[in-house]
Amino acid sequence: MTTQLESARVPFAADLAGHGNRPALITDELTLSYQDLADRVCSLAWKMGTERRLIALAASNDVDSLVAYLAALSSGHPLILLPENKPAALESLVAAYNPDVVLHSANGQFTLDERRPGTVHRLHPDLALLLSTSGSTGSPKLVRLSHANLQANAESIATYLGITSADRAATTLPMSYCYGLSVINSHLLRGATLVLTDLSVVDSCFWDLFRRADATSFAAVPYTFELLERVGFADMELPSLRYVTQAGGRLAPDAVQRYAQLGRRQGWDLFVMYGQTEATARMAYLPPDLAVEYPTAIGVPVPGGTFQIKPVEGLADGELVYSGPNVMLGYAEQPEDLAQGRTITELRTGDLARRNDAGLYEIVGRRSRFVKIVGLRVDLGQVERILADLGVAAASAGLDERLIVAVEGRHDTQLLGKVLAQGVGLPRTAVELHAVEELPRLGTGKLDYSAVATLASVPEAAPRSQADAGKGQGGPNVRQIFEDALEVKDIADTDTFVSLGGDSLSFVAASVRLEQALGHLPANWHVTPVRDLEPKPQGSGRPSRRKRLFAPIDTSIVLRAVGIVLIAGTHMGLLHWQGMAHVLIAAAGFNFARFQLTGERLPRLRRQLGSLARLAVPAMVFIAFAYLVTDRYSLLNIVLLNAILGPEQVTTHWHFWFVEVIVYILLAVSALLAIPWVYRAERHLQFLFPLAVFGVGLLTRYEHVEPGIPHTTPALWLFALGWAVAASRNLLQRLTVSALAILTVPGFFENPSRDLTVVAGILLLTWLPAIPVPRALSKPMVLLASASMHIYLVHWLVYPLLADRSLPLALVASLAAGVAYWALCNTVTGLLRRRPSAKVPNGKVPKT
Structure with a gap:
């Protein structure tokens, strides 16, 4: 079935030119007005054609990706959005859904692969966007979002955050992630400015750009706050900062209080938020003035939304159910599902919740995070809370008749195992603990529970999963340098020199070898994740360093x-x-x-x-x-x-x-x-x-x-x-x-x-x-x-x-x-x- 492009558009994407010459985007290299952005969007939309087609976009946080996203929304083409740095996910989804056009933006290059002139799909007129469910990048199961979903959630977020055209939001999260995308949508809706970057918060260049652009906000997941601790965020001077938002998982209550108090002292607000991809991003927010007193709460429903708590058999707490105009149309698991309209009217979140005396909602567990081990029902969230009370960061998974727990740092796992078994009422033999240097995380910063489950079957000599990547190409890479300097193996993307045990002694040799390998020595490289230190592929390579007579050596x-x-x-x-x-x-x-x-x-x-x-x-x-x-x-x-x-x-x-x-x-x-x-x-x-x-x-x-x-x-x-x-x-x-x-x-x-x-x-x-x-x-x-x-x-x-x-x-x-x-x-x-x-x-x- 073919459909002409008529009313199938998202208003905030179609009306960009209405904001005139206000700055729409600020990057490290350019400033783009709304009129300029609208012109680029229209130009690409014209290339996409007048017939609705299914488009897949592998996106980075760059201008080309944003233009492609807006071109699809403004011209009515349903879009599958996924991260640029997951080629296997792109390959999997292309094989599963057979899109008509594939767009790819990476390293300053934008490609448009028109796989056929028309479409082979039946596309429902309300369908606007398809996103992977949280943690399932590459899975054929996608969330179907409508034009109305995107518009309604953007308006809701802009309302409770009080976004105006004077705001400038830094893009700290991938636009392929619903949370990062919601930042983009809500700011474009209000004619505000996006400070568009893919730099990490541990990179000093990010904060330089933040200050130059007079950015007023940034979004954070729990892991972001760990990175902020490393770079001394509490002591930074950010006079333009108006608020920080937090979602993407539960932030520890003491961290909520600490950052809320920090914000009060420094003149910015902390918005703790709650959401899911199935709700187009946001379902609840905690008013900043309540964060210190109620740090465990997710707050109140976003404007236009409502909550119910529905009983769950066998559990004291009920399941949180959300209703609102931002609830998805339903799931898609095969191309035929793209022709369906709305299949659900309310969202069963899977989270167990209660409402406190102040009228605020609190999440107390995850319905799917309950497992049955030796006949006993075990709350995996409670397992993590028991260890957190002992000062131990942990991630837990259930496997057959065993509880598998990863604990961060060096700990006496035998003693912790005994304490945990007693705390949850399991036999000691049913509890298996593993001390790991760092808890595994997905690209969004959320805990990777599937990786925790694999610990149960890790062989004595586990293969190195990532440390060998990229070796043999033009001399030693960052991982090799860290391996040699620190004598460690199996270095992950999120590791830093310091997290691997580096100190002032090993720092000397590592810093000079890094300067030789990279051609420069990045600021704060010792607390920068390996993935951010690895050089990006260069088309022609940087000029030979042999011509340089001087090398910058750490003072x-x-x-x-x-x-x-x-x-x-x-x-x-x-x-x-x-x-x-x-x-x-x-x-x-x-x-x-x-x-x-x-x-x-x-x-x-x-x-x-x-x-x-x-x-x-x-x-x-x-x-x-x-x-x-x-x-x-x-x-x-x-x-x-x-x-x-x-x-x-x-x-x-x-x-x-x-x-x-x-x-x-x-x-x-x-x-x-x-x-x-x-x-x-x-x-x-x-x-x-x-x-x-x-x-x-x-x-x-x-x-x-x-x-x-x-x-x-x-x-x-x-x-x-x-x-x-x-x-x-x-x-x-x-x-x-x-x-x-x-x-x-x-x-x-x-x-x-x-x-x-x-x-x-x-x-x-x-x-x-x-x-x-x-x-x-x-x-x-x-x-x-x-x-x-x-x-x-x-x-x-x-x-x-x-x-x-x-x-x-x-x-x-x-x-x-x-x-x-x-x-x-x-x-x-x-x-x-x-x-x-x-x-x-x-x-x-x-x-x-």
Whole structure:
């Protein structure tokens, strides 16, 4: 059946020109007015033809995809919308539905594949859009949405969010995802502006664009808030931000309260929302002023919608049922279903709900998330809540007669299994727990429960699912670099350098190899997911990097390399440049903040202690050797306690004061942050917290408090100052740290040149992310920075042997010996790491 294009149109897509020259789209490269957008839409709609045809669009968050989407809606062509980065899903749906036209937008290229001049389909006149159900990308089961569905839900959302033509929304979610699409629809309806981007919120370029465009809102799923924690969102200056929306799954109540309170302080609102693809996106929202008091609620129905709670046999709570003009026409599972009209009038959400005393609806479970195990009905949501109350993030699935649970981080799964079995009333043998490094997630950020279920049958040597992708093409890729630097396997798209256990030691080698592989070193690369670091395919490739004479090296690496040369040279009398040891203490605080302050409290404590061991153990081993072959040191040196218990007079026993003080500070700070309320305070006050530590440190700097460590200059305040540098997210904060350094360092050493060295080092850390270094020197600099602590240890034994013969030779020999000891330690560590592991490689869930 063929149908001419008459009234089958979505008004907000057809009426774009009515908004005139107002900005419709802002990207990193251009600004497009509504009139310009309407012209592009009309041009593509003309190419689509005047006969209604079934169109499939593999979309990115780019101008071409948006134009194609609007062209189909405005001219009445039913559209199957799916993500560009899922070629298997496109192939599956093309095979299942045989679309007449296939559109594809990726990497700046737009293709239109007209598979036939007309159509072979019978298309219902109300049919406008076909979307995959949540979590089923590539499945032939699609949600059928009408023109009226899209218009009604856009109007409803625009009403309760108060969207006006002055609003500018950043596209933080894929447009192929109903939540991301609803942002586009509701803003175009009101003549507002879309800040169109596919950048992640962990990318500093996203926030640069956000500020330049004066964006007023962005949308977030629960996983987005985890990413926001990593980039210090709470301390960002975003004066144009009006509100943040949250949907796509349940956000933990404490996170709802925390972000709602943050918004109140900073002048923006948090809208917690609830929806499903089957309702064209949104069904409920929680008024921002109620979020702090009722953080577990989904709120009230959206304008035009109503809820009922219908009984479910055998359960205390009923199923939430929604009615409204945004309820889908029904499902499609084969091409013949595209000719059907409305087959449902209300949406049974599958969620169990209750209404509280304030009249707000709360979701208490999922009807389909109940499984029967050994004859007992188990609520998988309750399983996750029990573990969440214990501070453990988890995802659960039911399989035959077993409960399969993935828990994030390193945990005693035997103990948790016993607690969980008792909590849900199951035999211990029916509960199977797996500790994984990171819970598996779908592209939308939702938990991937099918991947959790596969844990039950993971073989001893599970194949690497993604880590091998793209290897062998033009040298090492990001995954290879991380594998080599961190000695891990099975690296997933969502992993970051820090989440894989990276620290300041492994950072050195990884950063230089990344710069060589990518041609540049992205800002905050250490907390950027692997998928965002991998270079995009380039048609002609970037210009050869061999022509570049200089390589930008991370400033902390340059300071460590230059610092250890100046320290060793000064100790042996070849050079006279004091102050670099204290610069490196500030750099230690800087790196501590960058690598040791992400993740949950207990997992990150384990990571902090592991990193501390990598510093302390090689030092203790070498000092034990020095104790045996010389008479310069004591047993207190071996256990790194000389600074506390050793003699007050300065002797050779004080050679290792720097290592001892760094160990004391790291141990004390890690212990402090292990306290729950301190942990929460640091997470909420990421810039103010190190300033508070800095203030405490000033008590010893100005001798108001005796630190009890004689003859070592107080160092906590410098460590905290470096920490504050890493926590600085804006100009005001960097200026504050700079001012504190300039005000507190001078006069401390009673040596102006030494004071100037420390101030200069801190200012370099603050204002220069990287320093250009001649490429020929990059590898030697990396070696020296990597081995700086080892050089500091061994130079005390090496240079006295050669000082009388040649001081330059003594320095070179000290550096070489330190690098050799560093290489030996790495070899031993690598052998220990390669011991046989548990049944899931690297503790990870295979991604599906």
